Amino acid sequence: MSTSHSASVDNLVAPNPVRRGVLAGLLGAYAASLIPWALAQPVADSDQGAFLAVSAILVGRSALDAAATKRLYDALLANDASFSASTRTLLNLINERKIDPLQLQQLLDDEKSPLAAIPRVIVSAWLLGIVGSGERARCLAFETALNAVMVADVLKPPTYAYGTYGSWAGKPG
Amino acid sequence: MRRILLSVPRIATVSAALLLLLVAVGANAAADMPDAALVQRGEYLAKAGDCVACHTAPKGQTFAGGLLLPTPLGPIVATNITPSKTHGIGNYSLAQFSDALRRGVRADGAHLYPAMPYTSYSKVTDDDTAALYAYFMQVVKPVDTSPPPTALPFPFNVRASMIVWNALFLDTKPFQSDPKQSAEWNRGAYLVNGLAHCSTCHTPRNLLMAEDGARALGGGDVGVWHAPNITSDANSGVGGWSVTELVGYLRDGHAAGKSQAAGPMAEAIDASLRHLDESxxxxxATYLHSVPPLRDAADTRPVFSWGAAGDDLASIRGVALPKDLNEMTGPQLFDAHCATCHQAQGQGSFDGGLPSLFNNTALGRVNTNNLVMVMLEGLHRHPDILMPGFAKDLSDRQIATLGSYLTQRYGNPNAQVTAGQVAMLRSGGASSNLVLLARAAMVAAVLLIVVVIGLWARRRRRVQA
Known part of the structure; x- marks a missing residue:
């Protein structure tokens, strides 16, 4: 209910010391340095916390919508039962080897890591709103997917009406 | 403002050609005016009266009649009011023209049905009547064709019954200005109650189809459309609108954060109101602000003030559509049919070209007929389509689901749309029992007379015996 493109931050639930502690406990010093704000972000449990932390490191945003976090996490887990364990492993890997987020995918691909698929599905989920592929693909976000949010100052899906009805038929000025 | 559908004119004419009485009563004060100026004023007044709205059929010749005006009694056909000597009002004298316009009596003495708003036009001054006459006789092009005559079912085909109706409901007193009010207010009162005939649609009607003066401008039903309350009440009427907003609405057909004209009002603006001088x-608008307030108890706050931006996207993203599309939820229907223009949160387009759905009287009134009609037919303003209609895309049930969702989400949560209502409006409105009632009443009256005569005869026989 009532999420707006720019209101992701407003949707974060009120801080709760216990739930906030969950995420802080997950992050090592290096991961915490990548997303210092996340230490204050409450999460439901440690599995979701790891997902939130990896998500934040990958998409490079300073806040993520709590409801969207849960929806995407649930969908990713439903698609792949080992998703939460893989995500925790990935978070530990980033922390221990101090991996630059921008080099992460390349590194996993080069090493033929079994974790190589994880950043891709997480980034697709957040940026495109899509989880799964082929007939199992589900679109969980469109207006609030980050690819739309990032350009929301100009483009406002799902609308293509930038003037009155039919104005799109006219030649641009 | 004005007419169409149930209200509507039906001016003089028709068999006017029968009349050869050229009473040629010259003009009075209007005679002082040079012809060109008089005719020009007449043209302006004809626009203010929106004569064209009813007296021109769709794609028909101007003022040649032929538009069918649906009434609960059956269609009334608007007549040819061009100056054709054979098919129009070409042989009308000024006096005859005046009688048709202001008394509802055509040149052959027959009575017009009050679909022609002569009850409002009776307030038109002699001078303005003469100007209108000059315009119709000198400028309007004669068209030598007539539409088929009106044929209402018995007993309404007896036009003489209008004599009784007029005695009850026609106020022949000319417009009286109120010296306690400003010149602007008086001008507004003259236009609103006279030529612009706002009350024809916006005042509810009684059982005999006459305007209910006690509820003047309190909102009426015009066929499938609802002409809303335009009294000065802050919640139900236009008391919360500024004069500037009202003027903008009457000229452009919309006021941001308030409302937009659709259906018959859109036509009234296109053909009439937008041509009027700003003054x-x-x-x-000044006069409307002084009309005694009438409030619908359901309007607990201004009808334009309901709702806020918001969405229910979380309930639909990642959820498959139901196999039976009639089972689609309101948010799904909104997403599929509304959001591309009105946007994800109902906020309208960024430049204000498309209205927001909240702060919009279309969703703030408990009477949702106009909401349904706009979803079915869209919103047309000549020559543009401002919104497409969805009659062919959406079922009755889908429109009911969507309409009720919209009022819950963006409007007055007490307003509902039902599938039965959509079906009724789609088919042209509620059927009327008036004809049946009138006939039943006549049968009852005849039976009563028979019984009385029978009793009287029996008593007489007894007395004789």
Whole structure:
């Protein structure tokens, strides 16, 4: 209910010391340095916390919508039962080897890591709103997917009406 | 403002050609005016009266009649009011023209049905009547064709019954200005109650189809459309609108954060109101602000003030559509049919070209007929389509689901749309029992007379015996 493109931050639930502690406990010093704000972000449990932390490191945003976090996490887990364990492993890997987020995918691909698929599905989920592929693909976000949010100052899906009805038929000025 | 559908004119004419009485009563004060100026004023007044709205059929010749005006009694056909000597009002004298316009009596003495708003036009001054006459006789092009005559079912085909109706409901007193009010207010009162005939649609009607003066401008039903309350009440009426907003609405057909004209009102703006001088529109708005307030108890706050931006996207993203599309939820229907223009949160387009759905009287009134009609037919303003209609895309049930969702989400949560209502409006409105009632009443009256005569005869026989 009532999420707006720019209101992701407003949707974060009120801080709760216990739930906030969950995420802080997950992050090592290096991961915490990548997303210092996340230490204050409450999460439901440690599995979701790891997902939130990896998500934040990958998409490079300073806040993520709590409801969207849960929806995407649930969908990713439903698609792949080992998703939460893989995500925790990935978070530990980033922390221990101090991996630059921008080099992460390349590194996993080069090493033929079994974790190589994880950043891709997480980034697709957040940026495109899509989880799964082929007939199992589900679109969980469109207006609030980050690819739309990032350009929301100009483009406002799902609308293509930038003037009155039919104005799109006219030649641009 | 004005007519169409149930209200509507039906001016003089028709078999006017029968009349050869050229009473040629010259003009009075209007005679002082040079012809060109008089005719020009007549043209302006004809626009203010929106004669064209009813007296021109769709794609028909101007003022040649032929538009069918649906009434609960059956269609009334608007007549040819061009100056054709054979098919129009070409042989009308000024006096005859005046009688048709202001008394509802055509040149052959037959009575017009009050679909022609002569009850409002009776307030038109002699001078303005003469100007209108000059315009119709000198400028309007004669068209030598007539539409088929009106054929209402018995007993309504007896036009003489209008004599009784007029005795009850026609106020022949000319417009009286109120010296306690400003010149602007008086001008507004003259236009609103006279030529612009706002009350024809916006005042509810009684059982005999006459305007209910006690609820003047309190909102009426015009066929499938609802002409809303335009009294000065802050919640139900236009008391919360500024004069500037009212003027803008009457001229452009919309006011941001308030409302937009659709259906018959859109036509009234296109053909009539947008042609009026700013000063006249301002006068009308000033007068409307003084009309005694009438409130619908359901309007617990201004009808334009409901709702806020918001969405239910979380309930639809990642959820498959139901196999039976009639089972689609309101948010799904909104997403599929509304959001591309009105946007994800109902906020309208960024430049204000498309209205927001909240702060919009279309969703703030408990009467949702107009909401349904706009979803079915869209919103047309000549020559543009401002919104497409969805009659062919959406079922009755889908429109009911969507309409009720919209009022819950963006409007008055007490307003509902039902599938039965959509089906009724789609088919042209509620059927009327008036004809049946009138006939039943006549049968009852005849039976009563028979019984009385029978009793009287029996008593007489007894007395004789």
């Amino acid at each position: 006249d529109l301002r006068a009308m």
